[in-house]
Amino acid sequence: MIRSAEVIAATWLLWLLASVHAASESINHSNPGKADIAKTIRAQGFNCPTVVGVNSRSQDAYGQVFRVRCGPMRGTGIGEFPYLRVTIQRDGEAIIAPWTD
Numbered sequence: 001m002i003r004s005a006e007v008i009a010a011t012w013l014l015w016l017l018a019s020v021h022a023a024s025e026s027i028n029h030s031n032p033g034k035a036d037i038a039k040t041i042r043a044q045g046f047n048c049p050t051v052v053g054v055n056s057r058s059q060d061a062y063g064q065v066f067r068v069r070c071g072p073m074r075g076t077g078i079g080e081f082p083y084l085r086v087t088i089q090r091d092g093e094a095i096i097a098p099w100t101d
Helices: 004-023 031-044
Strands: 050-060 063-071 084-087 096-099
Touching: 004 063, 031 063
Parallel strands: none
Antiparallel strands: 050 063, 063 084, 084 096
């Protein structure tokens, strides 16, 4: 059973991903939603100091899919940051995993 707080959190994450994706069409590196997405990703155990890109990948059998690119904080150097697959399932659960082609 899904608690209402989990549904609200997943709905909020979906809204953030969609708004960051829309903002990425223009040059906007300071979108405050990126920090919230990175924080949510880090809470799931992934290394994501900051979000540098979000692309919507439409729907699959599990829900709405986004391809998220993490990167280092500005001025902190270079690191290894793979793309992540963020899926917002129909039941409201957010699943985060490494992106595989």
